[in-house]
Amino acid sequence: MIKTAIMGFGTVGSGVYEIIRDMTSADAAGDEIEVKYILDIRDFDNEEIKPLLTKNFDDILNDNDVKIAAEVMGGLHPAYEFTKQLLEQGKSVVTSNKELVATYGPELLEIAKKNNAMYLFEASVGGGIPIIRPMTVCTKANDIMAVAGILNGTTNFILNEMFTKGKDFTEALSDAQAKGYAEKNPAADVEGHDACRKLAILASMAWGKYVNYNDIPTCGITDITSRDVAYAEKMSSVIKLIGYAKMNEEGKIYASVSPMIVSEENILSDVNGVFNAVMIHGNYLGDAVFYGKGAGKLPTASAVVADILDCSRHIDVKKHNILWECSDENIIADSNEQTLTFLVRCTDSCENIENIFDEVEFVSLFNDETAFVIRNVKRGKLNAGLEKINGVIHALGVLDFI
């Protein structure tokens, strides 16, 4: 019987506890796990968990019986210090804490490797959907060329409502809040920061090099209006908040989080509601997609438990840990060099636009503005041209996955 500790008894933590308690699958019988501690600074009036509760982290750290801890407390501190100390003791740690993984991943992975412990974080991206582990497997036999994901359920719900029900952003956001999909302060979701941390983790996984989320250009969906919806529909497309990363020939990574136009031909266009999906392109595999619920107590907790079971099956054996290489040099490629197709909205005249850009296709929809598609242009060149154009509203990239 492998003893484990749950650190943080919030939504995910209580889900982890319940799943382990109720685990009945015959398959799991061979590697039974038991919760020995639940760490939380709060008091709980729950007779069942009372014997397990502790407010003292050292109880877990110093108990040789505890081989695995689930860090589901969230936030950077003290999650970082706790994780580090546990790994230094050779205890494995699994987590759903994307912020911690995206910030301290390289160091924690290195400490895990040094101490033959595991640091697993399937639940940090895409909730319960198996993404990190399949990616690890794919990257063993494939070079990953690009990753594109719908990584945030809240924004996907909002955009989906705008497309299917004609709501504007504010109304769709209110509905998301009413349904509990969006928080009172929705900034982390709608401004793309949540998706950005997840993309940083995926890109780090894909290429084994630490991608700092602070270096990823990030734009949310707050500027998307019903007019953008109309243009996208005219282009047989939808708009999705896409986390995108691609390695270029120099071994640098183009990475961005932004609302993008996604053709109906691309299966990511069919990811609706609060669902998440990650598309990867492997040199041998081609495109593969992992799809499912990106959040929620039990989906996320089931991913944490799967990681705990993985650790429990690798107690006392040499681990094959991954590392995220850190470099002083910025590994994010200059986004001005990235070639993409764009939809541009502005209030300038067609003549002016044609004077500045060689080949554009106009999309006529509204009398008081002009829109055009410009294909395969470097972002830097586009931006330089846009400086000479009047009344630029915005430019949306078109997802062109490999």
Added chain:
Amino acid sequence: MIKTAIMGFGTVGSGVYEIIRDMTSADAAGDEIEVKYILDIRDFDNEEIKPLLTKNFDDILNDNDVKIAAEVMGGLHPAYEFTKQLLEQGKSVVTSNKELVATYGPELLEIAKKNNAMYLFEASVGGGIPIIRPMTVCTKANDIMAVAGILNGTTNFILNEMFTKGKDFTEALSDAQAKGYAEKNPAADVEGHDACRKLAILASMAWGKYVNYNDIPTCGITDITSRDVAYAEKMSSVIKLIGYAKMNEEGKIYASVSPMIVSEENILSDVNGVFNAVMIHGNYLGDAVFYGKGAGKLPTASAVVADILDCSRHIDVKKHNILWECSDENIIADSNEQTLTFLVRCTDSCENIENIFDEVEFVSLFNDETAFVIRNVKRGKLNAGLEKINGVIHALGVLDFI
């Protein structure tokens, strides 16, 4: 350096060889593998592989250096005998041979477990898409409630052409053959036998009980006509060849391979061309989908190589092997008890139909036939009613995934 053998130098086998030869990913550096033998009864005029070629299986069996073999020869014999002997020697075997896994899976898994070897078959379902491994992980922390998959690229391509280009079955099949997606004798694909074997493997994985593919009611797509396409479109749906399995309350499994009506709301409706996808429903996870290319030399070979790498990382440690329980009793549930929604086409009058079935919704499209939707009816009850109806063309189930 772990030595491996490739048994069968056909399409997949040569892909496995090429990927291992070209493997450069930094991640793989820690567990380098090397091909020591290529087993094939044919001669090859290829200087590069000549030193590795053998026609004698005993060379591999008796070489203590060889820890892992890739069985990519296909067919039941001698693949079965070779695999069994290797596993009995404690050598791990990985395979893309769905027929062998679906037929002898339980015995081979048991031999693997007894001898602390691994028997892995990620490439047997869904080509290169990671499905088997994510399912193994999911089943650790979830009870799987149901599985539904588009498991055959050829039939998916044909149905897709019928829907998007208005072709009839024969024309779409010819095009598939011209493109190399369908074989000259397309029976195994279009009659559903290929999908049936893959579904048997998925169902066995999902519940740890061996599902014999001979027990799965299987119907192909040869009867699907442009009229079915028209009805499906009227229902905002498409038709897909679906492998479906669901556990009922008595612990028996409803399983079938048949063309089903799939609503546009279901993401499986968006799986086009030769792509495959598997949807699973876990009690905690909810719906998750794995999507990608279900066939092809390099996608499939990359899954074989990923399995080889998995074995190489677990040499000399105790394996946590899965088993497929075998039972004398048929574990396939009586399909007459399964409740589904159906679209029925016939030439009887509406009056007669309404006399026989309580509640039906008529779908009027053609003057010379009658079609109706009947919701949530047991298949047995439907069939009994259909016996009293004149000129039944066919009944198509509607996929209602959980």
